[in-house]
C-alpha cells in the first residue's frame with residue numbers, strides 16, 4: 001500500500017529550479033531513501049511532505065489524502081502520525097535523557113506523568129540505551145548516544161511515518177553501523193514507514209529498501225541491486241561516492 005504519493009512536483013526559488021516534475025511513492029513499512037548531491041532539493045522535498053515547506057506545483061498525498069486540500073484540523077491530526085527528525089540529534093541541553101524523550105508526550109498528550117515516564121523508559125530500551133543513561137545530560141553523551149535519544153523521543157509518539165535527515169552524519173564507522181542496525185531492528189519490530197535523507201553508502205547499501213536519486217528530476221527509482229546494474233555514469237559515481245556530496 002502506498003503511504004506517500006508525490007505527483008508532478010515542481011519547485012523553484014527564483015531562477016533556481018530545484019524539482020522539475022518529481023513523482024514517486026513510498027510503500028507501507030519500507031525504509032525509503034531520498035538521495036542526491038548537495039543542493040539537489042532533498043531537504044526541501046521532505047519538508048514539503050511534512051508540511052514545513054509549501055508545495056508550489058504538483059500534489060502530495062499521505063494516507064491517500066491530498067495534503068494541500070486538508071482542513072487545518074485534519075492536518076493537525078495527520079501530523080500526529082509522523083515524526084520528523086530535522087537536524088537529527090538536536091536535544092534540549094537543559095533536559096536530561098529521560099526528560100528529552102518525554103518532551104513530545106508532555107506537549108502533545110494528556111497522559112499522566114507516571115505513564116509518560118514508563119513510555120519514555122520503554123523507548124530508551126528500544127533504542128538500546130541502558131537505564132543508567134536516563135539521568136545524563138546531552139553534554140555527557142557520545143554522538144551516537146545523542147542520535148539514539150533523539151530517535152527514542154520520536155518513537156515515543158508511536159509515529160506511523162518517520163522522517164530522518166542524515167541519521168548517521170558526523171558518526172564514526174562503528175557508530176554508523178550500530179545506528180544502521182538499530183534502523184533495521186526498528187523496521188522489523190515496529191513496522192514504521194521510514195523516509196531517510198542520507199549520503200552514507202553503508203546506509204544506502206544495508207538499510208534502504210528502495211530509494212530515489214534526484215537531480216532536478218528523478219534520475220533513479222529502485223533498489224540497490226538495480227542501481228548497481230545501472231549503466232548511468234552519474235548513478236555509478238554517486239554509489240562510489242565520487243558525486244555524493
Ligand SMILES: Nc1ncnc2c1ncn2[C@@H]1O[C@H](COP(=O)(O)OP(=O)(O)OP(=O)(O)O)[C@@H](O)[C@H]1O
Pocket residue numbers: 013016018036037038039040041042043044045
Ligand atoms: N527558502 C528558500 N529560499 C530560496 N532557496 C532555497 C530555500 N530553501 C532551499 N533553497 C534552495 O533549494 C536548493 C535545494 O536545497 P536543499 O536544502 O533541499 O538541498 P539538499 O539536497 O537537502 O542539500 P544538502 O545535501 O546540501 O543538505 C538549494 O539550492 C537551496 O539553496
